[in-house]
Every structure is written in structure tokens, then in C-alpha cells.
Amino acid sequence: MRTGIIVFPGTWSDRDCGHAVGDILGQRTRYVDHREERLDDLDLVILPGGFSYGDYLRCGAIARFAPVMEAVIDFANRGGLVLGICNGFQILQEARLLPGALLRNASCEFRCEWVNLRVEQSESAFTLDSRPGQVLRIPISHGEGNFFADPQTLEAIERNGQVVFRYCAQDGRVTAESNPNGSLSNIAGIANARGNVVGMMPHPERACEDLLGGTDGLALFRSAMHAVARVAA
Amino acid sequence: MIYRAEVFVTLKPVVNDPAGLTIKGGLHALGFDSVTNVRAGKYLVVTLEADDEDQARSRLEEMTRQLLANAVIEDYRIELQPIAEPASPSGAGPSAHASGASVPGERLRRSGQGGGS
Numbered sequence: 001m002r003t004g005i006i007v008f009p010g011t012w013s014d015r016d017c018g019h020a021v022g023d024i025l026g027q028r029t030r031y032v033d034h035r036e037e038r039l040d041d042l043d044l045v046i047l048p049g050g051f052s053y054g055d056y057l058r059c060g061a062i063a064r065f066a067p068v069m070e071a072v073i074d075f076a077n078r079g080g081l082v083l084g085i086c087n088g089f090q091i092l093q094e095a096r097l098l099p100g101a102l103l104r105n106a107s108c109e110f111r112c113e114w115v116n117l118r119v120e121q122s123e124s125a126f127t128l129d130s131r132p133g134q135v136l137r138i139p140i141s142h143g144e145g146n147f148f149a150d151p152q153t154l155e156a157i158e159r160n161g162q163v164v165f166r167y168c169a170q171d172g173r174v175t176a177e178s179n180p181n182g183s184l185s186n187i188a189g190i191a192n193a194r195g196n197v198v199g200m201m202p203h204p205e206r207a208c209e210d211l212l213g214g215t216d217g218l219a220l221f222r223s224a225m226h227a228v229a230r231v232a233a
Numbered sequence: 234m235i236y237r238a239e240v241f242v243t244l245k246p247v248v249n250d251p252a253g254l255t256i257k258g259g260l261h262a263l264g265f266d267s268v269t270n271v272r273a274g275k276y277l278v279v280t281l282e283a284d285d286e287d288q289a290r291s292r293l294e295e296m297t298r299q300l301l302a303n304a305v306i307e308d309y310r311i312e313l314q315p316i317a318e319p320a321s322p323s324g325a326g327p328s329a330h331a332s333g334a335s336v337p338g339e340r341l342r343r344s345g346q347g348g349g350s
Contacts, residue, residue: 093305101305104252106249108255182249
């Protein structure tokens with residue numbers, strides 16, 4: 001799986017993603033500068049976490065107009081796999097590749113902790129290897145991850161099965177206590193209608209080694225590898 | 234003409250505003266019990282050149298829709314006023330401070346203007 005990891009000024013999780021996909025899973029990866037304009041050589045594009053452009057104005061608002069984003073939008077529209085993590089999720093929403101927006105956490109606190117995610121559907125490119133109802137343990141690290149969408153949009157993404165992950169208790173129950181940021185309907189990650197673009201606040205790249213506390217994040221990247229292999233077959 | 238625009242970006246009424254709620258809590262803690270609501274937002278001052286007010290306004294609407302505000306969660310209001318003719322090449326003296334770059338934060342609102350939305 002040829003993976004490109006986009007690096008904006010202020011991106012900070014690019015090396016973590018490169019380590020997970022390149023070193024741990026042994027896939028070919030390259031870092032893509034925000035000024036690049038071609039992504040034809042790639043199967044998967046990751047927009048990693050961080051604070052692109054200092055989070056000025058709104059998280060992701062400036063990154064959305066970086067030269068590389070035209071290519072990302074093209075790549076996504078052609079069916080390429082795109083994963084936006086944390087700040088990457090915010091950028092995908094600003095680019096309108098995914099619906100909704102991410103507000104400041106309801107607590108007004110930056111939350112950095114392990115959370116439980118219930119897999120809501122196994123159709124997206126990043127959950128092919130998971131089963132609905134499965135619980136993944138993956139850390140979050142953000143101040144603005146409070147998912148919001150207007151009632152019509154929320155209803156539509158629920159109806160279309162675009163909710164990929166929800167914050168949940170260890171046993172999979174979706175509870176108010178397990179919601180770390182006030183997200184509507186405990187939404188932690190969503191997909192576009194086609195399922196090739198996914199955005200999520202938790203960091204799967206930081207849950208890929210026992211040494212770091214867990215390996216549940218590998219399921220997402222392995223799913224992407226299988227999705228790519230399926231297309232190639 | 235050079236125009237000075239004040240752009241007020243606020244969360245839509247239906248969007249929860251944790252920062253505003255926290256500020257309200259702070260005011261209550263200080264004893265300002267009469268405060269019933271606080272909404273936090275962004276205030277931007279944009280200085281631009283345009284042929285006339287219509288052109289300035291349409292440019293500002295466009296830039297606000299594209300970048301300054303996110304229509305999914307935010308509303309905006311633009312207040313616009315002319316501040317000066319562009320400095321002429323020979324220009325020195327009174328209009329020199331109106332070159333845009335040198336006026337951040339300066340209060341240029343003139344009495345009888347501004348305030349309208």
C-alpha cells in the first residue's frame with residue numbers, strides 16, 4: 001500500500017503515522033509537502049494530527065487552501081483512500097469532503113487519554129477488518145473534537161451508515177460518561193457516503209505497539225491495506 | 234478608496250458555545266449575577282482597497298464565506314467604512330498613516346459612522 005502522509009506547517013503526528021504504516025506494517029510511505037500538487041502514485045493519503053497553521057482562525061481552515069488540498073480532493077473524488085486524524089479530520093470538514101464541524105470540547109479542556117470506540121459499521125475502507133459492535137481502545141488528544149452537525153445532516157449521516165466510530169464504555173455501551181468532548185451522538189469518526197474518506201478524532205497511529213499501550217489502531221491500517229488489495233485484484 | 238471592515242464571526246444560536254458558558258460562569262463567580270448569557274466569537278479587522286463600497290462589500294462577503302466564517306457553525310456580520318483615499322505616489326503628510334500596514338489596532342471609527350450593519 002503506497003501511503004502518502006501530508007505535512008502542513010504545524011503538523012505534528014506525521015512521523016507517528018509514518019512509523020505505524022512504514023516501520024510496523026512495512027508499507028511504502030512518503031511524506032507529502034503541503035505545496036505538492038500530485039498524488040497519483042499513492043493508494044492511501046493520511047492527513048495527520050497537529051496544529052496546522054497554528055490553528056489560526058479555525059482548526060483546519062487555512063490548511064484547507066494549501067496547494068496540496070486540490071490534489072487531495074481530486075484523489076478522494078477518484079476513490080482514493082483518505083484518512084484524516086484529529087486535525088486532519090478538521091481539515092477534511094473544512095474542505096467539505098466530510099460533513100459537520102468540530103467545536104471546542106464541551107469541558108473547554110484539552111483531553112489526552114485512552115478512549116473506547118465502538119465500530120458502527122464495517123463497510124468503510126478503514127473498518128473492513130472490524131465487525132460492527134467491536135470495541136477498539138485508542139487514545140485521543142485534542143481540545144476541539146466536539147462533533148457537530150445540523151439536525152438534517154446528522155439524520156442523513158446516521159441513515160446512510162456514515163457514522164464509523166462512537167465513544168463508548170469498555171463493554172460497548174454508548175454512554176454520556178464515555179463521551180470525552182460533548183460530540184453529538186458520541187460520534188468519534190465518520191465516513192463520506194462512498195466510504196473511501198474517513199475522519200476521526202482518536203489517533204490510531206498511537207495505538208500500534210504494545211510498548212505504547214495497545215495495538216487496536218493497527219486494525220484501521222490493515223483494513224486499508226485489504227481495501228487497496230481488493231481494488232487491485 | 235481604502236476601506237476598513239469589521240467582521241464579527243459568531244457561533245449560530247443553535248450551536249453550543251462552551252467558551253461562552255465558561256465565561257458566564259466566571260462572571261457569576263465574580264458576582265455579576267445579572268448575566269444571563271454570554272456568547273464568544275471572533276472579531277477581525279480587514280483593511281482593503283476597492284473602487285467603491287459595493288465592490289468592497291462583495292469582496293468581503295466572498296472572503297468571509299470562503300474562509301473567515303464556517304457556514305456550518307457560524308454566522309457573520311460585516312461593518313464597513315471608508316477610511317482614506319489611497320496614498321498617492323507623491324503623497325506625504327496627513328494621509329501617510331492610511332497605507333494599511335501601519336494602522337493595526339488604531340481606532341479609526343469616526344463619530345456618526347459605523348454601528349450600522
